[in-house]
Amino acid sequence: MILWRLGTRGLGVISTLILAHVLVPQDFGVVAIATTYVTAFDAISAFGLQDAIIRIGGSGEKLHDTAFTLSIVRGALNAAIVVLTAPLAASFFNEPRIAAVLYMLAIVVLLEGFENIGIVDFRRDMRFDKDFQLFMLPRLVSVTVTICCSLIFRSYWALICGILALRLVRLAATYVLHPYRPRLSVAEWRQLSGFSFWTWATSIAGFTRDRSWTIVIGRFFDPASVGSFTMASEIGLLPTSELIYPICRALFSGFALARHEGTNLAPAFARTLGVLAIPVLPAAIGISAVGNYVVAFALGSQWGNSISIMQIIAACSPFTLLTAIGGTVMDASGNIRNNFWIVAVSAVIGVSASAIMASYYGMNGIAIATGTLMTLEGLVFLVVTMRSVRASLGDIFYRLWRPIIATLAMSAALWGSGYGWQLSIGPAVENVRNCAIAISIGAISYTAVMLVLWKLSGDKDPLEVFVLNTVRKSIART
Numbered sequence: 001m002i003l004w005r006l007g008t009r010g011l012g013v014i015s016t017l018i019l020a021h022v023l024v025p026q027d028f029g030v031v032a033i034a035t036t037y038v039t040a041f042d043a044i045s046a047f048g049l050q051d052a053i054i055r056i057g058g059s060g061e062k063l064h065d066t067a068f069t070l071s072i073v074r075g076a077l078n079a080a081i082v083v084l085t086a087p088l089a090a091s092f093f094n095e096p097r098i099a100a101v102l103y104m105l106a107i108v109v110l111l112e113g114f115e116n117i118g119i120v121d122f123r124r125d126m127r128f129d130k131d132f133q134l135f136m137l138p139r140l141v142s143v144t145v146t147i148c149c150s151l152i153f154r155s156y157w158a159l160i161c162g163i164l165a166l167r168l169v170r171l172a173a174t175y176v177l178h179p180y181r182p183r184l185s186v187a188e189w190r191q192l193s194g195f196s197f198w199t200w201a202t203s204i205a206g207f208t209r210d211r212s213w214t215i216v217i218g219r220f221f222d223p224a225s226v227g228s229f230t231m232a233s234e235i236g237l238l239p240t241s242e243l244i245y246p247i248c249r250a251l252f253s254g255f256a257l258a259r260h261e262g263t264n265l266a267p268a269f270a271r272t273l274g275v276l277a278i279p280v281l282p283a284a285i286g287i288s289a290v291g292n293y294v295v296a297f298a299l300g301s302q303w304g305n306s307i308s309i310m311q312i313i314a315a316c317s318p319f320t321l322l323t324a325i326g327g328t329v330m331d332a333s334g335n336i337r338n339n340f341w342i343v344a345v346s347a348v349i350g351v352s353a354s355a356i357m358a359s360y361y362g363m364n365g366i367a368i369a370t371g372t373l374m375t376l377e378g379l380v381f382l383v384v385t386m387r388s389v390r391a392s393l394g395d396i397f398y399r400l401w402r403p404i405i406a407t408l409a410m411s412a413a414l415w416g417s418g419y420g421w422q423l424s425i426g427p428a429v430e431n432v433r434n435c436a437i438a439i440s441i442g443a444i445s446y447t448a449v450m451l452v453l454w455k456l457s458g459d460k461d462p463l464e465v466f467v468l469n470t471v472r473k474s475i476a477r478t
Contacts, residue, residue: 015143019150019158025231025302027156029223034101035163036214037089038109040207041078050120052201055256055332067188068182075113080107092220097156105162108167108385111309115171118180123253131249134173142166199331202340206336208347209373216354216366225363232306236293237315239283240320244276248328255332266391269329274399274463281318281407282446286313289411289420289442293435296425300380307423309367311420314384316371318407319378335388342384346377399463406449413445414438 007171019028049067084101122130127467146162175181217226234241252270258265287294295303327339350373357365385395414420425431454464 012182015146016145020210022150022154023156025156025227027159027226027331028227028230029157029218030095030101030223031159032214032220032226033093033095033218034089034098034105035100036211036218037102038078038105039211041081042109042207043366049117050123050253051331053120054124054253057207061183062185062187064117064120064180064184065185066187067120067310069116069184069186071187072113072184073116075110075428078113079106082109093304095223101156101160104164108163110357111167112170116174116178116180117182118178119174120178122180123249126253126257128250130177133437134170134177137167137169137173141169150312157347164390199336201341202336205340205344205347209343209350209377216351216358220358221363228303228305228368229309229363231299231360232309233313233370235306236287236291236310237317237320238314239280240324241279241318242322243283244324247321248277248324251325251328252332255329259333263331265333265389269389269391270395270399271326271463272325274403275340275397276321276325276461276468277318277400277403278450280321281403282410284314284317285407285411286414286439286442288312289414290435292422292425292437296431297428297435301425307425308364311421312364312367314376316374319375319442322378322382322385323374327379330388333389335465338384342380347375349373351423367423402450402453402457405453406446408445409430410442410450413441417441438455 033255038457048069053063053067053316060064082102083106086099086106089102090096090099098383119130119134122128122134142165146158150158152158214226214230222411225243255265290312291314292307295307295310299306330336330338340472350369352370353373354366359365361368382396386396411420417438420433421439422434427435450464454462
């Protein structure tokens with residue numbers, strides 16, 4: 001899963017570097033508003049059918065066929081609603097171009113419903129090599145199509161063509177990679193409904209929480225502001241999207257299997273937090289520290305408004321580790337109601353806080369509200385998950401204290417040297433040089449402190465060794 005994310009991110013970096021210079025923030029803003037609108041209906045109708053099959057365990061054609069049928073119905077209804085309400089959305093956001101974009105995205109929504117449900121077996125059986133193929137090929141085609149279309153059209157339609165290409169290739173790949181051929185049936189809808197209801201409710205709450213800033217900015221500012229905030233958030237949350245979420249996709253299957261076998265999840269929860277904290281904490285704080293250099297040489301001066309937003313969100317993003325792992329553990333162990341209530345409260349606070357902070361502090365105010373919400377939500381997830389699986393605070397602290405102290409030392413080194421958390425953009429050569437120096441300072445200071453703490457601790461089961469061995473074995477297998 002990490003290899004997939006690294007591969008797709010490599011393609012994404014190439015795509016972003018080209019698109020950021022060919023397109024303008026308004027183009028990204030129009031597409032961001034339209035995709036957010038479509039995602040809203042997707043969240044409202046998301047039943048978590050694949051997760052339900054994995055958690056239920058076992059297999060059966062009727063279960064798969066029922067999930068396939070419900071997926072088609074869901075996709076058709078969503079597509080129809082998007083088409084019918086497209087003019088209203090364009091009027092609400094005061095952007096007439098959104099209507100035409102929504103008509104095209106409705107096709108994407110419809111196609112998604114016809115994917116082969118048999119691919120859920122890849123996750124249930126922990127065949128993540130197949131999952132890798134299923135994600136990687138469509139992404140490769142999508143990036144190629146997007147870049148080619150951007151050079152031809154030089155407008156936001158390049159992004160739409162890329163999205164459509166991804167969905168078409170993925171639809172075909174689901175039938176090529178898995179031999180199962182689903183049929184229409186609703187025989188097992190009752191068995192799926194219990195787990196799916198709370199997944200559905202959590203999905204709605206999660207969408208509201210994650211996209212509240214898009215709604216606020218789209219309503220009170222302009223598409224260019226939406227584009228700037230979207231780009232800043234995407235870069236600021238890279239450690240979350242590239243490491244935590246793909247690992248959680250695999251962890252859900254592992255935790256579900258452990259639950260069926262009666263295994264205590266508390267040690268696994270603490271150990272997982274410790275393992276992921278080693279790369280995630282320095283990566284997140286490092287992105288925050290070098291945000292201005294990244295914007296300067298990767299995006300261009302027209303994205304200067306994104307610097308402070310990126311720095312704020314990246315600095316708070318380590319707390320999403322607690323949210324993601326805690327939520328995955330509770331989903332797999334059957335405590336999905338806890339996830340819903342936490343996320344629902346966060347959603348209400350997020351919308352309110354974003355609107356209030358936007359009125360006083362503009363775009364940076366929304367970034368502060370978003371970062372604060374991520375921090376508080378992560379801490380709540382930590383407490384609730386610890387109680388759910390009966391994990392001890394001492395065990396959690398034992399797994400986390402070394403990467404936390406090393407990251408704080410790295411932050412002090414970057415701040416004290418004057419190379420971290422700058423807001424200005426200098427000449428291109430100077431930006432590249434300063435960025436390289438900042439990365440070197442961060443890497444050396446973090447690694448040195450980690451090694452010293454490791455030796456001083458006398459840990460007989462060091463997670464650092466586990467991470468190094470895992471990477472080595474993964475590279476050898478690859």
